[in-house]
Amino acid sequence: MTIAEPNTSSADPAVPRATQHHPPGPPTAPAPVAVEVHDVTVAYHRKPVLWDVDVQIPSSRLVAIVGPNGAGKSTLLKAILGLVPLASGTVEIFGRSLRRARSLIAYVPQRESVDWDFPVSALDVVLMGRYGRLGWFRRPGRKDRDAAMAALEKVGMKDLAHRQISQLSGGQQQRVFLARALVQEARLYFMDEPFAGVDAATEKAIVDLLREIRRSGGTVVAVHHDLQTVPEYFDHVLMLNMRLVAAGPTEEVFTTPNLHTTYGGRLTLLDQAAEAVRRSTAPGAPR
Protein backbone atom coordinates (compact mmCIF):
# COMPACT_ATOMS: atom_id res chain seq x y z
CA MET A 1 0.00 0.00 0.00
CA THR A 2 1.35 3.39 -0.90
CA ILE A 3 0.90 6.25 1.49
CA ALA A 4 1.08 9.58 -0.25
CA GLU A 5 3.02 12.32 1.49
CA PRO A 6 0.90 15.39 2.14
CA ASN A 7 3.10 17.67 0.05
CA THR A 8 3.61 15.42 -2.95
CA SER A 9 0.15 15.78 -4.39
CA SER A 10 1.23 15.12 -7.97
CA ALA A 11 2.31 11.64 -6.96
CA ASP A 12 -0.95 10.87 -5.18
CA PRO A 13 -2.45 7.95 -7.10
CA ALA A 14 -5.92 8.36 -5.59
CA VAL A 15 -6.41 11.86 -6.94
CA PRO A 16 -6.68 12.41 -10.69
CA ARG A 17 -4.54 15.44 -11.56
CA ALA A 18 -7.17 17.23 -13.61
CA THR A 19 -9.77 17.36 -10.87
CA GLN A 20 -7.65 18.63 -8.02
CA HIS A 21 -8.72 22.24 -8.36
CA HIS A 22 -12.41 22.64 -8.41
CA PRO A 23 -14.74 25.52 -7.67
CA PRO A 24 -16.38 25.62 -4.23
CA GLY A 25 -20.02 24.65 -3.84
CA PRO A 26 -21.61 21.58 -5.36
CA PRO A 27 -19.37 21.04 -8.39
CA THR A 28 -20.26 19.07 -11.45
CA ALA A 29 -16.84 17.57 -12.22
CA PRO A 30 -15.80 14.48 -10.19
CA ALA A 31 -14.23 15.62 -6.92
CA PRO A 32 -11.07 14.22 -5.35
CA VAL A 33 -11.59 11.33 -2.98
CA ALA A 34 -11.89 12.15 0.72
CA VAL A 35 -12.42 8.62 1.99
CA GLU A 36 -11.60 5.37 0.28
CA VAL A 37 -13.26 2.35 1.86
CA HIS A 38 -11.85 -0.80 0.38
CA ASP A 39 -13.55 -4.19 0.88
CA VAL A 40 -14.38 -3.49 4.53
CA THR A 41 -16.09 -6.18 6.58
CA VAL A 42 -16.93 -5.71 10.26
CA ALA A 43 -18.25 -8.39 12.60
CA TYR A 44 -19.46 -8.34 16.21
CA HIS A 45 -19.15 -11.70 17.94
CA ARG A 46 -18.47 -13.38 14.59
CA LYS A 47 -21.73 -12.02 13.19
CA PRO A 48 -21.07 -9.70 10.26
CA VAL A 49 -22.72 -6.28 10.45
CA LEU A 50 -20.99 -4.80 7.42
CA TRP A 51 -20.22 -7.01 4.47
CA ASP A 52 -17.54 -6.19 1.92
CA VAL A 53 -18.25 -2.48 1.61
CA ASP A 54 -16.25 -0.87 -1.16
CA VAL A 55 -16.87 2.82 -1.75
CA GLN A 56 -15.22 6.16 -2.45
CA ILE A 57 -16.51 9.29 -0.77
CA PRO A 58 -15.78 12.49 -2.71
CA SER A 59 -14.51 15.60 -0.95
CA SER A 60 -16.27 18.98 -0.64
CA ARG A 61 -19.64 17.29 -0.56
CA LEU A 62 -22.36 16.74 2.02
CA VAL A 63 -22.69 12.99 2.11
CA ALA A 64 -25.55 11.06 3.75
CA ILE A 65 -25.38 7.45 4.86
CA VAL A 66 -28.91 6.04 4.85
CA GLY A 67 -30.38 2.62 5.48
CA PRO A 68 -32.78 0.80 7.83
CA ASN A 69 -32.07 0.18 11.52
CA GLY A 70 -29.25 -2.30 11.99
CA ALA A 71 -27.96 -1.68 8.48
CA GLY A 72 -24.52 -0.79 9.84
CA LYS A 73 -24.62 2.97 9.22
CA SER A 74 -22.95 3.94 12.51
CA THR A 75 -20.66 0.95 12.20
CA LEU A 76 -19.41 2.16 8.82
CA LEU A 77 -18.64 5.54 10.38
CA LYS A 78 -16.84 3.87 13.27
CA ALA A 79 -14.96 1.56 10.93
CA ILE A 80 -13.67 4.55 8.97
CA LEU A 81 -12.62 6.24 12.23
CA GLY A 82 -10.89 3.10 13.50
CA LEU A 83 -13.27 2.75 16.46
CA VAL A 84 -14.23 -0.83 15.59
CA PRO A 85 -11.80 -3.48 14.39
CA LEU A 86 -12.01 -4.41 10.71
CA ALA A 87 -12.42 -8.11 9.99
CA SER A 88 -10.97 -7.31 6.58
CA GLY A 89 -10.35 -4.39 4.25
CA THR A 90 -8.62 -1.02 4.43
CA VAL A 91 -9.56 2.62 4.83
CA GLU A 92 -7.67 5.59 3.42
CA ILE A 93 -8.39 9.24 4.12
CA PHE A 94 -7.13 11.80 1.61
CA GLY A 95 -4.85 9.04 0.38
CA ARG A 96 -3.23 8.55 3.77
CA SER A 97 -3.54 6.01 6.51
CA LEU A 98 -6.01 6.89 9.26
CA ARG A 99 -3.22 7.48 11.75
CA ARG A 100 -1.67 10.16 9.56
CA ALA A 101 -5.00 11.76 8.71
CA ARG A 102 -6.33 12.16 12.28
CA SER A 103 -5.64 15.88 12.41
CA LEU A 104 -7.87 16.40 9.35
CA ILE A 105 -10.87 14.70 10.95
CA ALA A 106 -13.61 15.88 13.28
CA TYR A 107 -16.20 13.63 14.86
CA VAL A 108 -19.69 14.24 16.22
CA PRO A 109 -20.85 11.08 18.04
CA GLN A 110 -24.47 10.25 18.68
CA ARG A 111 -25.86 12.56 21.31
CA GLU A 112 -27.08 9.65 23.46
CA SER A 113 -23.60 8.13 23.60
CA VAL A 114 -22.50 10.29 26.56
CA ASP A 115 -23.76 11.04 30.06
CA TRP A 116 -25.20 14.56 29.89
CA ASP A 117 -25.19 14.80 33.68
CA PHE A 118 -21.38 14.89 33.60
CA PRO A 119 -20.02 17.80 35.68
CA VAL A 120 -18.82 20.04 32.84
CA SER A 121 -20.10 23.21 31.18
CA ALA A 122 -20.85 23.71 27.48
CA LEU A 123 -17.54 25.57 27.13
CA ASP A 124 -15.65 22.69 28.78
CA VAL A 125 -17.10 20.26 26.23
CA VAL A 126 -16.17 22.48 23.28
CA LEU A 127 -12.64 22.86 24.66
CA MET A 128 -12.30 19.07 24.48
CA GLY A 129 -12.10 19.54 20.71
CA ARG A 130 -8.75 21.28 21.26
CA TYR A 131 -7.20 18.53 23.41
CA GLY A 132 -5.91 16.71 20.35
CA ARG A 133 -3.72 19.59 19.21
CA LEU A 134 -2.70 20.44 22.78
CA GLY A 135 -1.07 17.06 23.27
CA TRP A 136 -0.52 15.39 26.61
CA PHE A 137 0.58 17.97 29.12
CA ARG A 138 -0.50 21.41 27.91
CA ARG A 139 -3.74 22.90 29.16
CA PRO A 140 -6.16 24.94 27.05
CA GLY A 141 -5.02 28.58 26.91
CA ARG A 142 -6.48 31.93 25.86
CA LYS A 143 -6.31 31.01 22.16
CA ASP A 144 -8.22 27.77 22.69
CA ARG A 145 -10.80 29.57 24.80
CA ASP A 146 -11.29 32.19 22.06
CA ALA A 147 -11.68 29.48 19.43
CA ALA A 148 -14.22 27.66 21.62
CA MET A 149 -16.23 30.83 22.24
CA ALA A 150 -16.19 31.64 18.52
CA ALA A 151 -17.50 28.16 17.73
CA LEU A 152 -20.21 28.48 20.37
CA GLU A 153 -21.22 31.82 18.85
CA LYS A 154 -21.39 30.21 15.42
CA VAL A 155 -23.93 27.65 16.65
CA GLY A 156 -25.87 30.30 18.59
CA MET A 157 -24.82 29.11 22.04
CA LYS A 158 -22.50 31.87 23.24
CA ASP A 159 -24.84 32.98 26.02
CA LEU A 160 -25.07 29.44 27.39
CA ALA A 161 -21.31 28.78 27.40
CA HIS A 162 -21.10 28.44 31.17
CA ARG A 163 -24.29 26.45 31.60
CA GLN A 164 -23.92 22.91 32.93
CA ILE A 165 -24.66 20.52 30.06
CA SER A 166 -27.61 18.74 31.72
CA GLN A 167 -29.46 22.06 31.74
CA LEU A 168 -29.40 22.26 27.93
CA SER A 169 -32.17 21.03 25.63
CA GLY A 170 -31.52 18.22 23.17
CA GLY A 171 -31.02 20.68 20.33
CA GLN A 172 -28.63 22.78 22.41
CA GLN A 173 -26.63 19.70 23.37
CA GLN A 174 -26.30 18.81 19.69
CA ARG A 175 -25.09 22.36 18.96
CA VAL A 176 -22.44 21.99 21.66
CA PHE A 177 -21.23 18.78 19.99
CA LEU A 178 -21.08 20.57 16.64
CA ALA A 179 -19.12 23.45 18.18
CA ARG A 180 -16.66 20.92 19.59
CA ALA A 181 -16.19 19.49 16.09
CA LEU A 182 -15.72 23.01 14.67
CA VAL A 183 -12.78 23.81 16.96
CA GLN A 184 -11.05 20.69 15.68
CA GLU A 185 -10.54 22.74 12.49
CA ALA A 186 -10.91 19.70 10.29
CA ARG A 187 -11.41 19.14 6.57
CA LEU A 188 -13.55 16.06 7.00
CA TYR A 189 -16.46 15.84 9.46
CA PHE A 190 -18.09 12.59 10.51
CA MET A 191 -21.48 13.01 12.19
CA ASP A 192 -23.63 10.27 13.67
CA GLU A 193 -27.26 11.35 13.31
CA PRO A 194 -26.73 15.08 13.84
CA PHE A 195 -30.43 15.79 13.27
CA ALA A 196 -31.80 13.17 15.69
CA GLY A 197 -34.23 14.64 18.21
CA VAL A 198 -33.46 18.31 17.56
CA ASP A 199 -35.92 21.19 17.26
CA ALA A 200 -36.69 22.91 13.93
CA ALA A 201 -34.49 25.92 14.70
CA THR A 202 -31.51 23.70 15.49
CA GLU A 203 -32.11 21.64 12.34
CA LYS A 204 -31.98 24.83 10.28
CA ALA A 205 -28.85 25.99 12.11
CA ILE A 206 -27.14 22.66 11.48
CA VAL A 207 -28.02 22.71 7.77
CA ASP A 208 -26.60 26.23 7.45
CA LEU A 209 -23.46 25.08 9.21
CA LEU A 210 -23.06 22.07 6.92
CA ARG A 211 -23.38 24.33 3.87
CA GLU A 212 -20.81 26.69 5.29
CA ILE A 213 -18.41 23.79 5.80
CA ARG A 214 -18.94 22.75 2.19
CA ARG A 215 -18.44 26.31 0.96
CA SER A 216 -15.03 26.42 2.62
CA GLY A 217 -14.03 23.14 0.96
CA GLY A 218 -14.87 20.79 3.83
CA THR A 219 -16.56 17.41 3.56
CA VAL A 220 -19.32 16.10 5.80
CA VAL A 221 -20.27 12.44 6.09
CA ALA A 222 -23.42 12.05 8.18
CA VAL A 223 -25.60 9.14 9.20
CA HIS A 224 -29.09 10.33 8.40
CA HIS A 225 -32.50 8.93 9.25
CA ASP A 226 -34.99 11.26 7.68
CA LEU A 227 -35.35 10.16 4.05
CA GLN A 228 -37.57 13.13 3.22
CA THR A 229 -34.79 15.65 3.72
CA VAL A 230 -32.03 13.70 1.97
CA PRO A 231 -32.43 15.36 -1.47
CA GLU A 232 -32.66 18.81 0.11
CA TYR A 233 -29.69 18.53 2.48
CA PHE A 234 -27.21 16.17 0.83
CA ASP A 235 -25.31 16.13 -2.49
CA HIS A 236 -24.20 12.54 -2.29
CA VAL A 237 -25.67 9.48 -0.69
CA LEU A 238 -24.52 6.02 0.41
CA MET A 239 -27.37 3.51 0.69
CA LEU A 240 -26.54 0.74 3.05
CA ASN A 241 -28.10 -2.47 4.23
CA MET A 242 -25.18 -4.53 5.56
CA ARG A 243 -23.89 -4.36 2.02
CA LEU A 244 -23.57 -1.23 -0.02
CA VAL A 245 -26.68 -0.96 -2.17
CA ALA A 246 -25.79 2.21 -4.04
CA ALA A 247 -23.52 5.22 -3.79
CA GLY A 248 -23.34 8.38 -5.84
CA PRO A 249 -24.78 11.86 -6.40
CA THR A 250 -28.20 12.10 -4.74
CA GLU A 251 -30.09 12.85 -7.94
CA GLU A 252 -28.64 9.73 -9.60
CA VAL A 253 -28.87 7.08 -6.89
CA PHE A 254 -31.63 8.25 -4.52
CA THR A 255 -34.27 6.50 -6.61
CA THR A 256 -37.30 4.40 -5.80
CA PRO A 257 -35.74 1.09 -7.00
CA ASN A 258 -32.63 1.70 -4.89
CA LEU A 259 -34.74 2.65 -1.87
CA HIS A 260 -36.73 -0.53 -2.43
CA THR A 261 -33.58 -2.65 -2.36
CA THR A 262 -32.23 -0.82 0.69
CA TYR A 263 -35.36 -0.87 2.83
CA GLY A 264 -36.86 -4.11 1.54
CA GLY A 265 -40.42 -2.92 0.96
CA ARG A 266 -41.36 -1.02 4.08
CA LEU A 267 -44.18 0.90 2.50
CA THR A 268 -44.63 3.94 4.72
CA LEU A 269 -40.96 4.75 4.48
CA LEU A 270 -40.99 4.20 0.75
CA ASP A 271 -43.96 6.48 0.27
CA GLN A 272 -42.15 9.20 2.13
CA ALA A 273 -39.07 8.68 0.05
CA ALA A 274 -40.97 8.57 -3.22
CA GLU A 275 -42.49 11.89 -2.25
CA ALA A 276 -39.02 13.26 -1.55
CA VAL A 277 -37.68 11.97 -4.86
CA ARG A 278 -40.61 13.45 -6.73
CA ARG A 279 -40.05 16.84 -5.11
CA SER A 280 -36.33 16.84 -5.76
CA THR A 281 -36.72 15.98 -9.45
CA ALA A 282 -39.58 18.39 -10.01
CA PRO A 283 -38.56 21.53 -11.90
CA GLY A 284 -37.65 24.42 -9.63
CA ALA A 285 -37.29 22.21 -6.57
CA PRO A 286 -35.02 23.64 -3.84
CA ARG A 287 -31.52 22.25 -3.86
Next chain:
Amino acid sequence: MNTEFWDIILLKDSTTRTVLAGTGLLGLAAGVVGSFAVLRRRSLVGDAIAHASLPGVCVAYFIVGERNFVALLLGAMAFGLLGAATIAGIRSLTRIKEDAAIGLVLGGFFGLGIVLSTIIQKQSSGNRAGLDSFIFGKAASMVASDSWTIAGVAAVILLTVGVLFKEFRLLCFDREFAAAEGRPVLFLDLLLLALITLCTVAGLPAVGVVLIAALLIIPASAARFWTENLTVMVLISGAIAVLAAVVGTIASAVIPGPPGSLSRGLPTGPCITLAAAVLFLASMFLAPRRGIVADVWRLFSLRRELALQKALTQAIDQGRGPEARP
Protein backbone atom coordinates in the same frame (compact mmCIF):
# COMPACT_ATOMS: atom_id res chain seq x y z
CA MET B 1 -9.15 5.27 79.51
CA ASN B 2 -10.00 8.92 79.86
CA THR B 3 -6.45 10.21 79.52
CA GLU B 4 -5.84 7.80 76.69
CA PHE B 5 -8.97 9.16 74.95
CA TRP B 6 -7.66 12.72 75.12
CA ASP B 7 -4.17 11.60 74.08
CA ILE B 8 -5.64 10.28 70.84
CA ILE B 9 -7.95 13.21 70.19
CA LEU B 10 -5.19 15.76 70.84
CA LEU B 11 -2.66 13.78 68.74
CA LYS B 12 -0.21 13.61 71.66
CA ASP B 13 0.89 10.14 70.73
CA SER B 14 3.26 9.92 67.78
CA THR B 15 1.84 6.56 66.65
CA THR B 16 -1.61 8.12 66.45
CA ARG B 17 -0.21 10.99 64.42
CA THR B 18 1.50 8.64 61.98
CA VAL B 19 -1.57 6.45 61.58
CA LEU B 20 -3.80 9.49 61.09
CA ALA B 21 -1.44 10.96 58.50
CA GLY B 22 -1.48 7.62 56.69
CA THR B 23 -5.24 7.17 56.61
CA GLY B 24 -5.77 10.86 55.82
CA LEU B 25 -3.47 10.70 52.78
CA LEU B 26 -5.10 7.46 51.73
CA GLY B 27 -8.48 9.20 51.93
CA LEU B 28 -7.23 12.07 49.78
CA ALA B 29 -5.95 9.72 47.09
CA ALA B 30 -9.11 7.60 47.22
CA GLY B 31 -11.38 10.64 47.00
CA VAL B 32 -9.51 12.00 43.98
CA VAL B 33 -9.13 8.80 41.97
CA GLY B 34 -12.58 7.67 43.13
CA SER B 35 -14.17 10.65 41.34
CA PHE B 36 -12.89 9.35 38.03
CA ALA B 37 -13.74 5.75 38.93
CA VAL B 38 -17.35 6.76 39.58
CA LEU B 39 -17.62 8.98 36.47
CA ARG B 40 -16.09 6.25 34.30
CA ARG B 41 -18.58 3.79 35.88
CA ARG B 42 -15.77 1.70 37.27
CA SER B 43 -16.85 1.74 40.93
CA LEU B 44 -17.88 -1.90 41.06
CA VAL B 45 -14.74 -2.94 39.22
CA GLY B 46 -12.86 -1.20 42.05
CA ASP B 47 -14.77 -3.30 44.56
CA ALA B 48 -13.93 -6.49 42.67
CA ILE B 49 -10.26 -5.49 42.49
CA ALA B 50 -10.20 -4.94 46.25
CA HIS B 51 -11.71 -8.34 47.02
CA ALA B 52 -9.50 -10.02 44.41
CA SER B 53 -6.36 -8.66 46.10
CA LEU B 54 -6.80 -10.71 49.29
CA PRO B 55 -5.34 -13.96 47.90
CA GLY B 56 -2.42 -11.85 46.65
CA VAL B 57 -1.69 -10.74 50.20
CA CYS B 58 -1.70 -14.38 51.30
CA VAL B 59 0.50 -15.60 48.46
CA ALA B 60 2.99 -12.81 49.15
CA TYR B 61 2.99 -13.82 52.82
CA PHE B 62 3.67 -17.45 51.85
CA ILE B 63 6.63 -16.33 49.78
CA VAL B 64 8.15 -13.71 52.11
CA GLY B 65 7.17 -15.41 55.35
CA GLU B 66 6.62 -12.24 57.33
CA ARG B 67 4.43 -9.16 57.42
CA ASN B 68 6.40 -7.02 54.99
CA PHE B 69 3.98 -4.32 53.88
CA VAL B 70 5.62 -3.59 50.53
CA ALA B 71 5.73 -7.28 49.62
CA LEU B 72 2.11 -7.80 50.66
CA LEU B 73 1.18 -4.69 48.67
CA LEU B 74 2.89 -6.02 45.54
CA GLY B 75 1.08 -9.36 45.95
CA ALA B 76 -2.23 -7.56 46.40
CA MET B 77 -1.51 -5.39 43.36
CA ALA B 78 -0.73 -8.42 41.19
CA PHE B 79 -3.92 -10.23 42.14
CA GLY B 80 -6.03 -7.08 41.93
CA LEU B 81 -4.88 -6.52 38.35
CA LEU B 82 -5.36 -10.23 37.63
CA GLY B 83 -8.94 -9.86 38.85
CA ALA B 84 -9.50 -6.82 36.62
CA ALA B 85 -7.99 -8.67 33.65
CA THR B 86 -10.25 -11.66 34.35
CA ILE B 87 -13.31 -9.39 34.25
CA ALA B 88 -12.19 -7.86 30.95
CA GLY B 89 -11.38 -11.30 29.54
CA ILE B 90 -14.71 -12.86 30.48
CA ARG B 91 -16.56 -9.87 29.06
CA SER B 92 -14.79 -9.85 25.71
CA LEU B 93 -14.39 -13.60 25.13
CA THR B 94 -17.84 -14.74 26.26
CA ARG B 95 -21.34 -13.31 26.24
CA ILE B 96 -21.51 -12.97 30.03
CA LYS B 97 -22.45 -9.40 30.95
CA GLU B 98 -20.13 -7.15 32.92
CA ASP B 99 -22.07 -7.12 36.21
CA ALA B 100 -22.11 -10.92 36.30
CA ALA B 101 -18.40 -11.03 35.48
CA ILE B 102 -17.69 -8.60 38.34
CA GLY B 103 -19.68 -10.66 40.83
CA LEU B 104 -17.99 -13.81 39.64
CA VAL B 105 -14.46 -12.49 40.05
CA LEU B 106 -15.25 -10.78 43.35
CA GLY B 107 -16.67 -13.93 44.91
CA GLY B 108 -14.18 -16.38 43.45
CA PHE B 109 -11.05 -14.45 44.39
CA PHE B 110 -12.35 -13.41 47.82
CA GLY B 111 -13.28 -17.00 48.64
CA LEU B 112 -9.77 -18.09 47.71
CA GLY B 113 -8.34 -15.29 49.86
CA ILE B 114 -10.36 -16.32 52.93
CA VAL B 115 -9.30 -19.98 52.52
CA LEU B 116 -5.62 -19.03 52.15
CA SER B 117 -5.61 -16.59 55.07
CA THR B 118 -7.27 -19.19 57.32
CA ILE B 119 -4.58 -21.73 56.38
CA ILE B 120 -1.86 -19.18 57.17
CA GLN B 121 -3.34 -18.34 60.55
CA LYS B 122 -3.59 -22.02 61.51
CA GLN B 123 0.00 -22.57 60.39
CA SER B 124 1.89 -19.83 62.17
CA SER B 125 0.66 -19.92 65.73
CA GLY B 126 3.27 -17.56 67.16
CA ASN B 127 3.45 -15.00 64.37
CA ARG B 128 -0.21 -14.31 63.81
CA ALA B 129 0.68 -12.41 60.65
CA GLY B 130 -2.15 -9.99 61.26
CA LEU B 131 -3.74 -11.02 57.98
CA ASP B 132 -7.19 -10.81 59.54
CA SER B 133 -6.66 -7.05 59.80
CA PHE B 134 -6.56 -6.93 56.00
CA ILE B 135 -10.18 -8.00 55.79
CA PHE B 136 -11.83 -5.19 57.76
CA GLY B 137 -8.78 -3.01 58.35
CA LYS B 138 -7.07 -2.18 61.60
CA ALA B 139 -5.29 1.14 61.62
CA ALA B 140 -3.91 0.31 65.08
CA SER B 141 -1.85 -2.47 63.52
CA MET B 142 -0.18 -0.03 61.14
CA VAL B 143 3.41 0.97 61.75
CA ALA B 144 5.26 4.12 60.70
CA SER B 145 6.70 2.57 57.56
CA ASP B 146 3.17 1.64 56.42
CA SER B 147 2.25 5.31 56.55
CA TRP B 148 5.30 6.21 54.48
CA THR B 149 4.35 3.63 51.88
CA ILE B 150 0.82 5.02 51.76
CA ALA B 151 2.25 8.54 51.44
CA GLY B 152 4.34 7.42 48.45
CA VAL B 153 1.36 5.75 46.80
CA ALA B 154 -0.81 8.82 47.40
CA ALA B 155 1.86 11.06 45.87
CA VAL B 156 2.04 8.90 42.73
CA ILE B 157 -1.76 8.93 42.38
CA LEU B 158 -2.18 12.66 42.93
CA LEU B 159 0.68 13.53 40.60
CA THR B 160 -0.64 11.30 37.79
CA VAL B 161 -4.17 12.65 38.09
CA GLY B 162 -2.84 16.22 38.23
CA VAL B 163 -0.76 15.82 35.08
CA LEU B 164 -3.36 13.89 33.08
CA PHE B 165 -6.43 15.70 34.39
CA LYS B 166 -7.78 16.75 30.99
CA GLU B 167 -7.10 13.32 29.49
CA PHE B 168 -9.07 11.63 32.26
CA ARG B 169 -11.85 14.20 31.94
CA LEU B 170 -12.22 13.44 28.22
CA LEU B 171 -11.89 9.68 28.76
CA CYS B 172 -14.68 9.67 31.36
CA PHE B 173 -17.00 11.99 29.42
CA ASP B 174 -16.64 10.75 25.84
CA ARG B 175 -14.30 7.83 25.27
CA GLU B 176 -15.37 7.39 21.67
CA PHE B 177 -14.52 10.99 20.77
CA ALA B 178 -11.14 10.61 22.44
CA ALA B 179 -10.51 7.44 20.43
CA ALA B 180 -11.53 9.17 17.19
CA GLU B 181 -9.03 11.91 18.03
CA GLY B 182 -6.34 9.25 18.14
CA ARG B 183 -5.83 9.38 21.91
CA PRO B 184 -4.64 6.07 23.41
CA VAL B 185 -7.89 5.41 25.24
CA LEU B 186 -7.02 1.83 26.08
CA PHE B 187 -3.80 2.96 27.75
CA LEU B 188 -5.65 5.68 29.67
CA ASP B 189 -8.32 3.22 30.78
CA LEU B 190 -5.67 0.80 31.98
CA LEU B 191 -3.79 3.61 33.74
CA LEU B 192 -6.96 4.64 35.56
CA LEU B 193 -7.54 1.01 36.51
CA ALA B 194 -3.94 0.78 37.77
CA LEU B 195 -4.43 3.90 39.91
CA ILE B 196 -7.66 2.44 41.32
CA THR B 197 -5.82 -0.79 42.11
CA LEU B 198 -2.88 1.05 43.67
CA CYS B 199 -5.18 3.08 45.89
CA THR B 200 -7.14 -0.03 46.83
CA VAL B 201 -4.16 -2.10 47.90
CA ALA B 202 -2.54 0.80 49.76
CA GLY B 203 -5.72 1.08 51.79
CA LEU B 204 -5.88 -2.61 52.72
CA PRO B 205 -4.21 -2.47 56.18
CA ALA B 206 -6.21 0.58 57.26
CA VAL B 207 -9.59 -0.07 55.68
CA GLY B 208 -9.54 -3.70 54.53
CA VAL B 209 -10.53 -5.46 51.32
CA VAL B 210 -14.25 -5.53 52.06
CA LEU B 211 -14.79 -1.80 52.44
CA ILE B 212 -11.94 -0.03 50.66
CA ALA B 213 -14.04 0.41 47.52
CA ALA B 214 -16.53 2.38 49.62
CA LEU B 215 -13.83 5.00 50.15
CA LEU B 216 -13.56 5.32 46.36
CA ILE B 217 -17.30 5.46 45.71
CA ILE B 218 -18.97 7.28 48.63
CA PRO B 219 -16.98 10.56 48.81
CA ALA B 220 -17.11 10.98 45.01
CA SER B 221 -20.86 10.39 44.96
CA ALA B 222 -21.33 12.83 47.85
CA ALA B 223 -19.17 15.47 46.16
CA ARG B 224 -21.26 15.34 42.98
CA PHE B 225 -24.19 16.89 44.91
CA TRP B 226 -22.27 20.08 45.66
CA THR B 227 -20.96 21.16 42.26
CA GLU B 228 -21.29 21.09 38.48
CA ASN B 229 -17.55 21.49 37.94
CA LEU B 230 -15.27 18.48 37.67
CA THR B 231 -12.23 20.14 39.28
CA VAL B 232 -14.30 21.29 42.25
CA MET B 233 -15.91 17.87 42.50
CA VAL B 234 -12.52 16.16 42.70
CA LEU B 235 -11.37 18.56 45.43
CA ILE B 236 -14.57 18.20 47.48
CA SER B 237 -14.42 14.42 47.09
CA GLY B 238 -10.84 14.44 48.39
CA ALA B 239 -11.81 16.64 51.33
CA ILE B 240 -14.80 14.46 52.26
CA ALA B 241 -12.66 11.32 52.08
CA VAL B 242 -9.93 12.86 54.28
CA LEU B 243 -12.53 13.92 56.84
CA ALA B 244 -14.13 10.46 56.84
CA ALA B 245 -10.75 8.73 57.13
CA VAL B 246 -9.60 10.90 60.04
CA VAL B 247 -12.90 10.79 61.94
CA GLY B 248 -13.25 7.05 61.33
CA THR B 249 -9.71 6.30 62.44
CA ILE B 250 -10.10 8.28 65.68
CA ALA B 251 -13.51 6.73 66.35
CA SER B 252 -12.16 3.24 65.87
CA ALA B 253 -9.37 3.98 68.32
CA VAL B 254 -11.38 5.58 71.12
CA ILE B 255 -14.60 3.54 71.05
CA PRO B 256 -13.97 0.44 73.15
CA GLY B 257 -14.33 -2.90 71.44
CA PRO B 258 -16.06 -5.99 72.82
CA PRO B 259 -14.84 -6.98 76.29
CA GLY B 260 -12.11 -9.60 76.37
CA SER B 261 -10.86 -8.93 72.88
CA LEU B 262 -7.12 -8.49 72.67
CA SER B 263 -7.16 -5.39 70.54
CA ARG B 264 -8.65 -2.16 71.72
CA GLY B 265 -11.31 -0.54 69.59
CA LEU B 266 -13.41 -1.30 66.56
CA PRO B 267 -12.12 -2.28 63.13
CA THR B 268 -11.13 0.89 61.25
CA GLY B 269 -12.68 0.13 57.86
CA PRO B 270 -16.31 0.10 58.99
CA CYS B 271 -15.78 3.27 61.07
CA ILE B 272 -14.31 5.16 58.09
CA THR B 273 -17.05 3.90 55.77
CA LEU B 274 -19.75 4.90 58.25
CA ALA B 275 -18.28 8.38 58.59
CA ALA B 276 -18.25 8.69 54.79
CA ALA B 277 -21.84 7.43 54.59
CA VAL B 278 -22.98 10.07 57.10
CA LEU B 279 -21.32 12.78 54.99
CA PHE B 280 -23.00 11.31 51.92
CA LEU B 281 -26.43 11.42 53.54
CA ALA B 282 -25.90 15.02 54.58
CA SER B 283 -24.85 15.92 51.03
CA MET B 284 -27.77 14.07 49.47
CA PHE B 285 -30.32 15.96 51.54
CA LEU B 286 -28.75 19.32 52.17
CA ALA B 287 -26.75 20.21 49.07
CA PRO B 288 -28.04 23.35 47.38
CA ARG B 289 -29.64 22.79 43.95
CA ARG B 290 -28.91 19.06 43.51
CA GLY B 291 -29.91 17.95 47.02
CA ILE B 292 -33.27 16.35 47.83
CA VAL B 293 -34.43 19.16 50.12
CA ALA B 294 -33.69 21.75 47.42
CA ASP B 295 -35.50 19.56 44.87
CA VAL B 296 -38.61 19.22 47.00
CA TRP B 297 -38.52 22.94 47.79
CA ARG B 298 -38.37 23.75 44.05
CA LEU B 299 -41.31 21.47 43.32
CA PHE B 300 -43.26 22.99 46.22
CA SER B 301 -42.69 26.59 45.12
CA LEU B 302 -43.52 25.71 41.51
CA ARG B 303 -46.83 24.22 42.62
CA ARG B 304 -47.59 27.24 44.76
CA GLU B 305 -46.82 29.55 41.87
CA LEU B 306 -49.01 27.56 39.48
CA ALA B 307 -51.88 27.50 41.99
CA LEU B 308 -51.56 31.26 42.41
CA GLN B 309 -51.58 31.80 38.66
CA LYS B 310 -54.63 29.62 38.26
CA ALA B 311 -56.47 31.47 40.99
CA LEU B 312 -55.59 34.79 39.37
CA THR B 313 -56.79 33.75 35.91
CA GLN B 314 -60.01 32.45 37.38
CA ALA B 315 -60.54 35.70 39.24
CA ILE B 316 -59.92 37.69 36.05
CA ASP B 317 -62.27 35.45 34.06
CA GLN B 318 -65.02 35.87 36.63
CA GLY B 319 -64.50 39.62 36.62
CA ARG B 320 -65.01 39.64 32.87
CA GLY B 321 -68.31 37.80 33.13
CA PRO B 322 -69.43 34.58 31.47
CA GLU B 323 -69.62 35.89 27.87
CA ALA B 324 -65.80 36.53 27.83
CA ARG B 325 -65.00 32.86 28.34
CA PRO B 326 -64.51 30.78 25.19
